[in-house]
Amino acid sequence: MIIENAKYVKAPLDNPDNKNTAVKATINGTEMFVPLDLDNADFIEIQRQVDAGTVTIEEAD
């Protein structure tokens, strides 16, 4: 999986603590929004590549 331009985003609703809620990234050439769900296969792969040092995630605006 090729992950590029990864950046956290924050949902504007139901997010009282203004936490990160997803990672916006270009995955295999397509822009995607990956929830921070430990059962989501894409998030698991992003974490794996972050741990491997091949992907970094930019902080949210």
Place this chain on the structure above:
Amino acid sequence: MALSTIKTASIANDAVTTDKIVNDGNLGNKNLIINGAMQVAQRGTSGTSTADIYTVDRFSLGHGSPVNAMTFEQSTDAPANFKYSLKITAGTGASAGTTGYASLRQAIEGQNIAHVNFGTSAAKDITLSFWVKCSLTGNFGTNIRNQAGNRAYASIYTINSANTWEYKTVTIPADTGGTWPTDSNIGFHMQWDLGAGSNYDIAAGSWTDGTNMFGVEGTVKLTETTNATWQMTGVQVEIGDVATPFEHEDIGATLRKCKRYYEMIDTTIFQTNYSSNGLGNFAWTEQKRATPTLSADTNPDMTLHAETTSGGYVYKGSGFTGNAVRGLRGASEL
């Protein structure tokens, strides 16, 4: 044997019991594979392999260098009683060496295999059956492995005639060892070896402990032959040591099962006029396995938010220029 030829005198009084019929028989909804007839193709009907890409729903195809990319299509060339097959065509032939690979797989959710009882003393045999057609002949490999990839069983099936539909069955003996999750993550992978490198090959015929075992020793590797073709349909995995006829199901039932893992909302989601965030809501027609990854075919820089496994909303991004999202896709694949 035709049912009309069964005589009472030929069956012992205790030969047919309720327990055998209800508990050991496959009465319906028996197939652990989803979309085995290759009918549902929500992402499209053709494409080119990557490291791991979905073809028809639930079946993913992957390759790694030095194996070259394959193409795939939902083909209307199918055996009797089937409408579609999944056809894979090798690219330029190349040996996989040690770490190259080419493999087709379906990951099966743990909750759907709990009754197989793998990893316990109550484990049951399972049987894989499928129709296959290939431009090559010889011994080919298939493989089942657990989520961790540290427990696997490889089998061999033989293609006798080139370019001819053949029906194959493989029985996988009960595994009382290993760890086989029964939650909403992967229970096991069913894989077809199209070109695994030697590092991934294991010998057929026994449960094996190791790592990354999805190839089968001594088998034909499709991707070594330029433009070689391999097709499959009628895929079924069921409990027991006998392959029973493929369980055809209505397209709505198959589509609903597929949508637990991937769904496209084929309509337009407009922002409302009642929110400064430019919100628009959506709900999936089928609840997802996990909170899904979102993408859209047309997205004027709106941000997509999967609120739950049931739905979510879209809202304005920093470069927002439009007012609608089309072709919203949610993926919660295994």
